[in-house]
Amino acid sequence: GTPCATSEREPRNIMKPTRVLPLLACLVILLLPQFATAQVRLVAHTDVPVFTGIGLDAELPGRVRLSTSLGRLPGGYVSLANAVLRPAFKSDGYTPEVADLVQASIKRSNVWRTTLGRRPFKRSGFVFGAGYTLAGLGGEAAGPELLSAASGVATPSGEGRAMEFDTSATIQLLHAELGWTWDLPSSLWLRTGVGMGMTIKANTKVKAQFAPDHPAYKAALQKFETATEEYLHDTLKSYVHPPHVSVAYGWWI
Numbered sequence: 001g002t003p004c005a006t007s008e009r010e011p012r013n014i015m016k017p018t019r020v021l022p023l024l025a026c027l028v029i030l031l032l033p034q035f036a037t038a039q040v041r042l043v044a045h046t047d048v049p050v051f052t053g054i055g056l057d058a059e060l061p062g063r064v065r066l067s068t069s070l071g072r073l074p075g076g077y078v079s080l081a082n083a084v085l086r087p088a089f090k091s092d093g094y095t096p097e098v099a100d101l102v103q104a105s106i107k108r109s110n111v112w113r114t115t116l117g118r119r120p121f122k123r124s125g126f127v128f129g130a131g132y133t134l135a136g137l138g139g140e141a142a143g144p145e146l147l148s149a150a151s152g153v154a155t156p157s158g159e160g161r162a163m164e165f166d167t168s169a170t171i172q173l174l175h176a177e178l179g180w181t182w183d184l185p186s187s188l189w190l191r192t193g194v195g196m197g198m199t200i201k202a203n204t205k206v207k208a209q210f211a212p213d214h215p216a217y218k219a220a221l222q223k224f225e226t227a228t229e230e231y232l233h234d235t236l237k238s239y240v241h242p243p244h245v246s247v248a249y250g251w252w253i
Contacts (some may be wrong), residue, residue, distance in 0.1 A: 041189050043250030045069045049077035050244050051111035051199065057191070057250060063119040065127060067248075073109040073135055078102070078218040081242055089239055092184065098235060101142060102222075105157030105169040105204065105232055106240075115177065125181040133197065136170030141209065143219040147224075156220035163208065165225070170203040171236055177246060179208035193246040204229045 028222015039059045043066075046052040060066065082099040117129020140165045144155040153161075179193025206228045212218040 030241075035210065038251055041250035042253050043067070043069070043189075043191075043248045045071070045113075045248040046113045047113065047244040047246045048079040050137070050242055051077070051113060052059045052112075053111065054114075055113075055248075057248060058190075060237060063122070064116070064205045065117045065119060065129060067129075067131075068112070068114040071111050071113070073106060073111050073138065075103070075107045078107050081240075084243075085239055091149060092238075094239055095150070097146060100146055101150040101167070102235060102240070104142045104146070105139050105167045105236075106135065106142055107138055109135040109169075113175075115175070117177070119181070119235065127179045127181055127193070128177065129179075129189070130174070133173040133175060134170070135173070136168070136203070138165065139168030140207075141165065142167045144224075147228045149188040150235075153227040153231065154222060156217060156224050163210065165206045165228075166209060167203070167232070168205050169232065169236055170197050171240060172201040173199050173240075173242075175198045175244070177244075179246060180201065191246070191248040191251050191253070194243050197242050197244060199237055199240045202233050202240075204236065206232065 015224065038061075041057045043055055043057050044053075045055050045057075051069070051071040051073050053069045055067060055071075057067040057070025058065070082103060085094055086099050087093075111133060112135075113131065113133045116128040116129030117127055117131075119125070119127045121181065145161045147153070147165060147167075148155045175195050175197035177193045177195030178193075179191055181189065181191045183189055206225045208221055208225065212221050
Protein backbone atom coordinates (compact mmCIF):
# COMPACT_ATOMS: atom_id res chain seq x y z
CA GLY A 1 0.00 0.00 0.00
CA THR A 2 0.94 3.67 -0.04
CA PRO A 3 2.70 5.33 2.91
CA CYS A 4 -0.55 7.09 3.82
CA ALA A 5 -2.25 3.74 4.20
CA THR A 6 0.04 2.45 6.96
CA SER A 7 -1.49 2.28 10.43
CA GLU A 8 1.68 2.77 12.43
CA ARG A 9 4.59 5.12 12.22
CA GLU A 10 7.63 5.92 14.30
CA PRO A 11 7.16 8.79 16.75
CA ARG A 12 9.45 11.74 16.24
CA ASN A 13 12.71 10.67 17.82
CA ILE A 14 16.17 12.20 17.55
CA MET A 15 18.16 10.10 19.99
CA LYS A 16 17.00 7.00 21.83
CA PRO A 17 17.71 6.67 25.56
CA THR A 18 19.40 3.32 24.87
CA ARG A 19 22.32 5.25 23.36
CA VAL A 20 22.91 7.10 26.62
CA LEU A 21 22.34 4.30 29.13
CA PRO A 22 25.42 2.22 28.12
CA LEU A 23 27.63 5.27 28.70
CA LEU A 24 26.20 5.73 32.18
CA ALA A 25 26.56 1.99 32.87
CA CYS A 26 30.25 2.14 31.90
CA LEU A 27 30.74 5.08 34.28
CA VAL A 28 29.19 3.15 37.16
CA ILE A 29 31.35 0.10 36.40
CA LEU A 30 34.49 2.25 36.41
CA LEU A 31 33.54 3.71 39.78
CA LEU A 32 32.38 0.39 41.27
CA PRO A 33 35.70 -0.46 43.03
CA GLN A 34 35.44 2.83 44.90
CA PHE A 35 32.18 1.82 46.54
CA ALA A 36 34.03 -0.47 48.98
CA THR A 37 35.02 2.62 50.99
CA ALA A 38 32.13 4.87 49.95
CA GLN A 39 29.67 6.56 52.27
CA VAL A 40 26.25 5.55 50.93
CA ARG A 41 22.91 7.01 51.94
CA LEU A 42 19.32 6.10 51.16
CA VAL A 43 17.53 9.36 50.36
CA ALA A 44 14.11 10.81 49.75
CA HIS A 45 14.69 13.33 47.00
CA THR A 46 12.76 16.05 45.21
CA ASP A 47 13.84 18.51 42.56
CA VAL A 48 11.00 21.01 42.22
CA PRO A 49 9.50 21.12 39.55
CA VAL A 50 11.21 18.12 37.92
CA PHE A 51 10.42 15.04 40.04
CA THR A 52 10.03 13.51 43.47
CA GLY A 53 11.29 10.06 44.42
CA ILE A 54 13.83 7.94 46.29
CA GLY A 55 17.42 7.03 45.53
CA LEU A 56 20.99 6.49 46.64
CA ASP A 57 23.66 9.11 47.28
CA ALA A 58 27.30 8.05 47.61
CA GLU A 59 30.46 9.95 48.47
CA LEU A 60 33.48 8.13 47.05
CA PRO A 61 37.18 8.59 47.85
CA GLY A 62 38.38 12.06 46.86
CA ARG A 63 34.95 13.41 47.84
CA VAL A 64 33.56 12.45 44.42
CA ARG A 65 29.79 12.23 44.63
CA LEU A 66 27.39 10.00 42.70
CA SER A 67 23.64 10.01 43.16
CA THR A 68 20.82 8.28 41.33
CA SER A 69 17.08 8.46 41.94
CA LEU A 70 13.82 7.07 40.54
CA GLY A 71 10.55 8.92 40.87
CA ARG A 72 7.57 10.59 39.25
CA LEU A 73 6.79 13.98 37.76
CA PRO A 74 3.61 15.05 39.60
CA GLY A 75 0.99 16.99 37.70
CA GLY A 76 1.30 19.81 40.24
CA TYR A 77 4.98 20.23 39.37
CA VAL A 78 4.10 20.67 35.69
CA SER A 79 1.52 23.29 36.64
CA LEU A 80 4.15 25.09 38.69
CA ALA A 81 6.61 25.04 35.78
CA ASN A 82 3.93 26.38 33.45
CA ALA A 83 3.20 29.20 35.90
CA VAL A 84 6.80 30.31 35.38
CA LEU A 85 7.06 29.59 31.64
CA ARG A 86 3.82 31.26 30.53
CA PRO A 87 4.70 34.83 31.58
CA ALA A 88 8.37 34.37 30.64
CA PHE A 89 7.65 33.18 27.07
CA LYS A 90 4.24 34.70 26.39
CA SER A 91 5.61 36.96 23.66
CA ASP A 92 7.29 33.92 22.03
CA GLY A 93 4.01 32.05 21.64
CA TYR A 94 3.84 30.04 24.88
CA THR A 95 0.08 30.43 25.13
CA PRO A 96 -2.27 28.77 27.66
CA GLU A 97 -3.09 26.17 24.99
CA VAL A 98 0.59 25.36 24.50
CA ALA A 99 1.04 25.08 28.27
CA ASP A 100 -1.92 22.68 28.48
CA LEU A 101 -0.50 20.54 25.67
CA VAL A 102 2.93 20.33 27.34
CA GLN A 103 1.23 19.34 30.60
CA ALA A 104 -0.82 16.65 28.88
CA SER A 105 2.27 15.11 27.23
CA ILE A 106 4.57 14.83 30.27
CA LYS A 107 2.19 14.73 33.26
CA ARG A 108 2.88 11.84 35.65
CA SER A 109 6.00 10.77 33.78
CA ASN A 110 8.42 8.32 35.37
CA VAL A 111 11.79 9.93 35.99
CA TRP A 112 15.33 8.62 36.38
CA ARG A 113 17.89 11.21 37.46
CA THR A 114 21.64 10.69 37.94
CA THR A 115 24.22 13.27 39.04
CA LEU A 116 28.01 13.11 39.24
CA GLY A 117 29.79 15.79 41.23
CA ARG A 118 32.25 16.63 43.96
CA ARG A 119 32.55 18.12 47.43
CA PRO A 120 35.75 20.07 46.79
CA PHE A 121 36.60 21.15 50.34
CA LYS A 122 37.09 18.62 53.12
CA ARG A 123 35.64 20.75 55.92
CA SER A 124 32.84 22.29 53.88
CA GLY A 125 29.44 21.05 52.79
CA PHE A 126 29.60 22.85 49.44
CA VAL A 127 28.93 20.51 46.51
CA PHE A 128 28.55 20.86 42.76
CA GLY A 129 27.54 18.43 40.06
CA ALA A 130 26.08 17.76 36.66
CA GLY A 131 23.98 14.95 35.35
CA TYR A 132 21.36 13.36 33.13
CA THR A 133 17.59 12.96 33.44
CA LEU A 134 15.25 10.67 31.52
CA ALA A 135 11.50 11.27 31.83
CA GLY A 136 8.75 9.38 30.04
CA LEU A 137 5.92 6.81 30.10
CA GLY A 138 3.43 9.46 31.18
CA GLY A 139 0.98 11.70 29.38
CA GLU A 140 -2.77 11.75 28.98
CA ALA A 141 -5.51 12.22 26.41
CA ALA A 142 -6.07 15.54 24.65
CA GLY A 143 -8.89 16.68 22.43
CA PRO A 144 -8.41 17.84 18.84
CA GLU A 145 -9.41 21.39 19.77
CA LEU A 146 -6.46 21.68 22.17
CA LEU A 147 -4.02 20.15 19.67
CA SER A 148 -5.23 22.45 16.91
CA ALA A 149 -5.30 25.60 19.08
CA ALA A 150 -1.79 24.97 20.40
CA SER A 151 -0.14 23.96 17.13
CA GLY A 152 -2.13 25.97 14.61
CA VAL A 153 -2.74 22.80 12.59
CA ALA A 154 -6.32 22.47 11.35
CA THR A 155 -8.29 19.53 12.71
CA PRO A 156 -9.30 17.09 9.94
CA SER A 157 -13.01 16.90 9.27
CA GLY A 158 -14.21 13.83 11.13
CA GLU A 159 -16.68 11.03 10.81
CA GLY A 160 -19.20 12.41 13.25
CA ARG A 161 -17.57 10.82 16.30
CA ALA A 162 -15.88 12.13 19.43
CA MET A 163 -12.13 12.35 18.91
CA GLU A 164 -9.46 11.96 21.60
CA PHE A 165 -5.71 11.65 21.10
CA ASP A 166 -3.11 10.02 23.33
CA THR A 167 -0.26 12.48 23.80
CA SER A 168 3.04 11.45 25.32
CA ALA A 169 6.68 12.45 25.33
CA THR A 170 10.00 11.04 26.47
CA ILE A 171 12.50 13.79 27.17
CA GLN A 172 16.19 13.72 28.00
CA LEU A 173 17.76 16.56 29.94
CA LEU A 174 21.18 17.61 31.14
CA HIS A 175 21.41 19.54 34.39
CA ALA A 176 23.92 21.34 36.60
CA GLU A 177 23.59 22.09 40.30
CA LEU A 178 25.21 23.87 43.24
CA GLY A 179 24.33 22.81 46.77
CA TRP A 180 25.23 22.28 50.40
CA THR A 181 25.16 19.19 52.63
CA TRP A 182 24.73 18.82 56.37
CA ASP A 183 25.51 15.81 58.59
CA LEU A 184 22.71 15.62 61.17
CA PRO A 185 22.38 13.68 64.44
CA SER A 186 21.35 10.01 64.43
CA SER A 187 23.18 9.31 61.13
CA LEU A 188 20.82 11.56 59.19
CA TRP A 189 21.84 13.80 56.32
CA LEU A 190 20.41 16.75 54.40
CA ARG A 191 21.30 18.30 51.06
CA THR A 192 19.79 21.36 49.42
CA GLY A 193 20.66 22.94 46.10
CA VAL A 194 19.63 24.98 43.11
CA GLY A 195 20.24 24.16 39.48
CA MET A 196 19.23 24.42 35.87
CA GLY A 197 18.21 21.84 33.30
CA MET A 198 18.10 21.77 29.52
CA THR A 199 16.12 19.43 27.28
CA ILE A 200 18.52 17.95 24.73
CA LYS A 201 16.31 15.33 23.06
CA ALA A 202 12.59 14.67 22.82
CA ASN A 203 10.56 11.74 21.53
CA THR A 204 6.91 12.72 21.04
CA LYS A 205 3.80 10.82 20.08
CA VAL A 206 0.24 11.89 19.20
CA LYS A 207 -2.05 8.99 18.35
CA ALA A 208 -5.80 8.89 17.80
CA GLN A 209 -7.70 6.67 20.22
CA PHE A 210 -9.96 5.45 17.41
CA ALA A 211 -9.50 3.77 14.02
CA PRO A 212 -10.96 5.78 11.13
CA ASP A 213 -12.94 3.90 8.50
CA HIS A 214 -12.70 6.11 5.44
CA PRO A 215 -9.28 5.98 3.64
CA ALA A 216 -9.25 9.71 2.84
CA TYR A 217 -9.98 10.61 6.45
CA LYS A 218 -7.35 8.14 7.63
CA ALA A 219 -4.70 9.89 5.53
CA ALA A 220 -5.77 13.33 6.77
CA LEU A 221 -5.73 12.10 10.36
CA GLN A 222 -2.19 10.75 10.04
CA LYS A 223 -1.02 14.08 8.63
CA PHE A 224 -2.61 15.82 11.62
CA GLU A 225 -0.90 13.44 14.05
CA THR A 226 2.48 13.92 12.40
CA ALA A 227 2.18 17.72 12.31
CA THR A 228 1.16 17.98 15.96
CA GLU A 229 3.91 15.53 16.99
CA GLU A 230 6.48 17.75 15.30
CA TYR A 231 5.03 20.85 16.95
CA LEU A 232 5.11 19.20 20.39
CA HIS A 233 8.70 18.05 19.83
CA ASP A 234 9.84 21.57 18.87
CA THR A 235 7.97 23.09 21.81
CA LEU A 236 9.61 20.77 24.34
CA LYS A 237 13.06 21.44 22.88
CA SER A 238 12.47 25.21 22.89
CA TYR A 239 10.88 25.80 26.29
CA VAL A 240 11.43 22.90 28.71
CA HIS A 241 14.67 24.06 30.35
CA PRO A 242 13.60 24.02 33.99
CA PRO A 243 15.41 25.63 36.89
CA HIS A 244 15.01 23.58 40.04
CA VAL A 245 15.26 23.66 43.81
CA SER A 246 16.60 20.42 45.23
CA VAL A 247 16.08 18.85 48.66
CA ALA A 248 17.34 15.39 49.65
CA TYR A 249 16.98 13.87 53.12
CA GLY A 250 18.57 10.56 53.97
CA TRP A 251 20.38 8.24 56.33
CA TRP A 252 23.44 6.03 56.22
CA ILE A 253 23.13 2.44 55.01
